[in-house]
Amino acid sequence: MSWNVFKFCTALRALGFIMILLVLGIVGLSYYALVVVNYGPALFRGGLNSLTALLVLLLFHSLLAMLLWSYFSVVLTNPGFVPPYWRPESDEEKGDADPLMASEYKGPGSGPEQGTVPSDSANQKIRFCRKCNQFKPPRCHHCSVCGRCVLKMDHHCVWVVNCVGAKNYKYFLLFLFYTFLETTLVTLSLLPYFLAFFSDGDITGTPGSLAAIFITFILNLTFALSVMGFLILHISLVAANTTTIEAYEKKTTPKWHYDLGRRKNFEQVFGMDKKYWFIPAYSQDDLKRMPNLQGLEYPMRSDLNLLQEL
Numbered sequence: 001m002s003w004n005v006f007k008f009c010t011a012l013r014a015l016g017f018i019m020i021l022l023v024l025g026i027v028g029l030s031y032y033a034l035v036v037v038n039y040g041p042a043l044f045r046g047g048l049n050s051l052t053a054l055l056v057l058l059l060f061h062s063l064l065a066m067l068l069w070s071y072f073s074v075v076l077t078n079p080g081f082v083p084p085y086w087r088p089e090s091d092e093e094k095g096d097a098d099p100l101m102a103s104e105y106k107g108p109g110s111g112p113e114q115g116t117v118p119s120d121s122a123n124q125k126i127r128f129c130r131k132c133n134q135f136k137p138p139r140c141h142h143c144s145v146c147g148r149c150v151l152k153m154d155h156h157c158v159w160v161v162n163c164v165g166a167k168n169y170k171y172f173l174l175f176l177f178y179t180f181l182e183t184t185l186v187t188l189s190l191l192p193y194f195l196a197f198f199s200d201g202d203i204t205g206t207p208g209s210l211a212a213i214f215i216t217f218i219l220n221l222t223f224a225l226s227v228m229g230f231l232i233l234h235i236s237l238v239a240a241n242t243t244t245i246e247a248y249e250k251k252t253t254p255k256w257h258y259d260l261g262r263r264k265n266f267e268q269v270f271g272m273d274k275k276y277w278f279i280p281a282y283s284q285d286d287l288k289r290m291p292n293l294q295g296l297e298y299p300m301r302s303d304l305n306l307l308q309e310l
Helices: 005-042 047-076 169-196 207-239 244-252 262-270 284-289 302-309
Strands: 127-129 134-136 141-143 148-150 155-157 162-164
Touching: 005 047, 005 169, 005 207, 047 162, 047 169, 169 207, 169 262, 207 244, 207 262
Parallel strands: none
Antiparallel strands: 127 134, 141 148, 155 162
16 A cells, blocks of 8 residues: 555644744844844944944845735735635636536546546646635645645645645745845844854854854745745746646646746736836736736646647
8 A cells, every 4th residue: 555645745734833932033033132232232233333243134124024015915815715616707708619528527426437538738628626616726735634625736845834825825935025125134133143163263152142143144044045946936937827737747748838027027026017027916906907816717828729729
């Protein structure tokens, strides 16, 4: 009997509060090492030290506020689940030449041998999830950890204890962005204190504060480098208007239907209102004029649609 890895994945739900506490613990340790031990007291030393400390503290608290706002937005926001009783529009309703053929779907009770379920996300044929017993909108995938279908699912992230999907993908990207900036700032700010450990001079401070500085520097340097890799990966995915899952699936797809150009691809995730690009929220105008933000409808390249019709 083979071991089912997805049964193990369901155990990740139990890590929920532990991962949140771990993130807050790292933030708290960084705050103690940077603010309480070093740059807070430096504010009262006068001269250039005070000015440098003021700038570091202002930037640190600003980035920390945006990091926590983005983080809890990802944690608490529904990634986008399929609405109950959702059904794809019929040909007459949507005006497309994509009929729901009996050979493609034969109802919720159909077995695998009775109907086909296309695996290509760019394929506009009707898809059906037999685990959830419901239709699957375009770009929707089933999450084995959440046990539900997620709209435009990217992946299930243990750090945010949630799926990353259509409705919180922007918040996840901002969380990566501000985490990278924050950890980079902490690393650079603590670098002189870290190098002092390897010098011949005396180091002032209690054993606890010195240990906090050393551990904080190592943790933030590690996170800065790792998050930078994830950030570069997801920037490339946004530029191509794809997800982590779709990037794997479309290896067999020569043309990607949802690639609208870099500017429009970016707006598909961040919205069209520039004032909201760097905060974990959308304007009401964007929510009204961009159906893709709800995760059920996505514009496709007109040139590929024309080739399909021909």
